[in-house]
Amino acid sequence: MSFFTSLLNATPGAVAQGLVWGIMALGVYLTYRIMHIADLTVDGSIATGGAVCVMLIRAGINPIVAMLVTLAVGALAGLITALLHTKCGIPDILAGILTQLSLYSINLRIMGGKANQTVSVDKYNLLISQRYVRAMNLTNPIPLLLLLIVITIAAMYWFFGTEKGCSIRATGTNPNMARAQGINTKNDIIIGLMISNALVAFSGGLLAQYQGASDINMGRGAIVIGLAAVVIGEGVLKKISGNFALRLLGVVIGAIIYYLVLQITLQLGLNTNDLKLISAMIVAAFLAVPYWTKKNAKGGKNA
Amino acid sequence: MLSIRNISKTFNPGTVNEKKALDNLSLELKEGDFVTVIGGNGAGKSTLLNAIAGVYPVDKGKIFADRIDVTRLPEFKRASFLGRVFQDPMMGTSPDMLIEENLALAARRGQRRTLKWGITEVERENYREMLKRLNLGLEDRLSTKVGLLSGGQRQALTLLMAVIKKPKVLLLDEHTAALDPKTAAKVLEISDQVVNENRLTTMMVTHNMRDAIAHGNRLIMMNAGRIVVDVSGEEKKNLTVKDLMDMFSSASGSDEANDVLLLSGKNA
Ligand SMILES: Nc1ncnc2c1ncn2[C@@H]1O[C@H](COP(=O)(O)OP(=O)(O)O)[C@@H](O)[C@H]1O
Ligand SMILES: [Mg+2]
Numbered sequence: 001m002s003f004f005t006s007l008l009n010a011t012p013g014a015v016a017q018g019l020v021w022g023i024m025a026l027g028v029y030l031t032y033r034i035m036h037i038a039d040l041t042v043d044g045s046i047a048t049g050g051a052v053c054v055m056l057i058r059a060g061i062n063p064i065v066a067m068l069v070t071l072a073v074g075a076l077a078g079l080i081t082a083l084l085h086t087k088c089g090i091p092d093i094l095a096g097i098l099t100q101l102s103l104y105s106i107n108l109r110i111m112g113g114k115a116n117q118t119v120s121v122d123k124y125n126l127l128i129s130q131r132y133v134r135a136m137n138l139t140n141p142i143p144l145l146l147l148l149i150v151i152t153i154a155a156m157y158w159f160f161g162t163e164k165g166c167s168i169r170a171t172g173t174n175p176n177m178a179r180a181q182g183i184n185t186k187n188d189i190i191i192g193l194m195i196s197n198a199l200v201a202f203s204g205g206l207l208a209q210y211q212g213a214s215d216i217n218m219g220r221g222a223i224v225i226g227l228a229a230v231v232i233g234e235g236v237l238k239k240i241s242g243n244f245a246l247r248l249l250g251v252v253i254g255a256i257i258y259y260l261v262l263q264i265t266l267q268l269g270l271n272t273n274d275l276k277l278i279s280a281m282i283v284a285a286f287l288a289v290p291y292w293t294k295k296n297a298k299g300g301k302n303a
Numbered sequence: 304m305l306s307i308r309n310i311s312k313t314f315n316p317g318t319v320n321e322k323k324a325l326d327n328l329s330l331e332l333k334e335g336d337f338v339t340v341i342g343g344n345g346a347g348k349s350t351l352l353n354a355i356a357g358v359y360p361v362d363k364g365k366i367f368a369d370r371i372d373v374t375r376l377p378e379f380k381r382a383s384f385l386g387r388v389f390q391d392p393m394m395g396t397s398p399d400m401l402i403e404e405n406l407a408l409a410a411r412r413g414q415r416r417t418l419k420w421g422i423t424e425v426e427r428e429n430y431r432e433m434l435k436r437l438n439l440g441l442e443d444r445l446s447t448k449v450g451l452l453s454g455g456q457r458q459a460l461t462l463l464m465a466v467i468k469k470p471k472v473l474l475l476d477e478h479t480a481a482l483d484p485k486t487a488a489k490v491l492e493i494s495d496q497v498v499n500e501n502r503l504t505t506m507m508v509t510h511n512m513r514d515a516i517a518h519g520n521r522l523i524m525m526n527a528g529r530i531v532v533d534v535s536g537e538e539k540k541n542l543t544v545k546d547l548m549d550m551f552s553s554a555s556g557s558d559e560a561n562d563v564l565l566l567s568g569k570n571a
Contacts, residue, residue, distance in 0.1 A: 158420065159418075161420050161421055162416075162417070162418045162419060162420050162421075163407075163411055163416040163417050163418070163419050164416045164417065164418055166400070166404055166407065166408055166416075167408065167411075167416045169397065169399065169400060169404075170397045170400065170408050173397045173398060173399045173400065174393075174394070174396070174397045174398070176389075176394050177394060177395055177396060177397055178379075178397075178408075179378045179379045179382065180356070180378075180382055180385075180387045180395070181382060181408050181409050181411075181412050181464070182379050182380070182382035182383050182411075182412040182413050182414075183379055183382075183408075183416070184377075184379045185379065
């Protein structure tokens, strides 16, 4: 098979994966860009979402209900990090790492002590599955994922336009000003981290269904993928960045581009063991290029 | 209106960096008082304002606003009766948010933040009116990001945000010090205007002795965490910069401090 036909074959999968991770990336956008917190809880909470979703579905629970539960457990994970940070004075990054680490043990317990639990689309009525990613009917996961993305973006667009949402944005950009304007910044950080991790765990639940399994390591490096989506989306959409909803859409597009680039590098002969290295390099590149161009622009002005 | 009774604040107690910033300080402000605050670097002026605002707890003493004990109230709760403008123009506004969003944030100070969406046209009209009176052309730029404004424009906006809810006390901490002289004069003029219009009880820290004399009805001078000079009424009106410098050197007993004050008085 030629390079292009195999890439074309891989595209629907990359798009679906990008959409699943896109929801996760929206959660990362919330913490990283709106709250200005690098929340490392996500590596754990995405796997928690996967574990909870798979175990509930295996126990005979309706997948839709299972997905609603992933939202709740994700919010709980975010709450733990937020409390460690706001009530115990632990720096945000460390608070996230502590939660992430403890979630590893908790996720193992959720999965009955196993590192991996399958949930086959043959046996259960899953919402989405990788198997149908090229199907030309409604079993295809992409329409539902698109719908979920639209709902998530609409909900975020609405929320951050409300009084509460504006207060969270102020807390993120200037906590001093926020407090001077009577905003309980600690409360806002708690709410922000809960919403973010709810989205991340939800995405983990979708990912587990899509792959037909949850894995204790499925969240490893997730924050990097989330950041990749954020920075790629911003890089690509720089010119039309004005509108908040468009910026959120950009994050999802960033996630899709990320998976397409990943597919290309795989087609070029790199193997899956190199994935993490490639991921890190993509993020580093997308963060470094704007920095360099800015520096050059400055240098040019001075010269 | 504001009653400060015997407050003390020591930073880094028990370490080599121990610093007594407020030393058993008491101050009574009557409703409508406009007090200018001067003193050398490190005299404790900012610490006093921060203690009133609740940025950190005091070690000892009590603070009353309108006879209510607020000593143990967290910063965000005290904000409901305070307005604040800081020295750093970056500090009082959110750069990523629009002018109207910043004003709306301030307009909801002391209220519960609900899930109500957006800003009404009535509010917008109100903001436009207020901005117009600043004479900075900001009334047509409600949906401009504050990060794009100049330092002076940001300070003027912060000032509006500080007074939009008619606070019991307005705290201005060298809020013109980071601006060029022309802009500083303009922001000071706006400050006078909003204080007078709203009859606000105000404390204004300044490095500039001429400004300290020209504004307000009362002047206090701080040194080493204490109030060393407190003049008001006719006596204050008749003060000269030289009087102030003499008072300062006799209070602090230091010529070096005198130089500091003199220099900064000339610069600002
Ligand atoms: N947050 C802080 N931590 C430690 N020391 C501080 C802090 N804030 C102020 N100080 C010290 O307290 C003293 C008074 O400071 P400040 O109130 O800022 O003075 P002023 O505003 O009159 O110049 C200074 O010696 C300063 O270094
Ligand atoms: Mg100061």
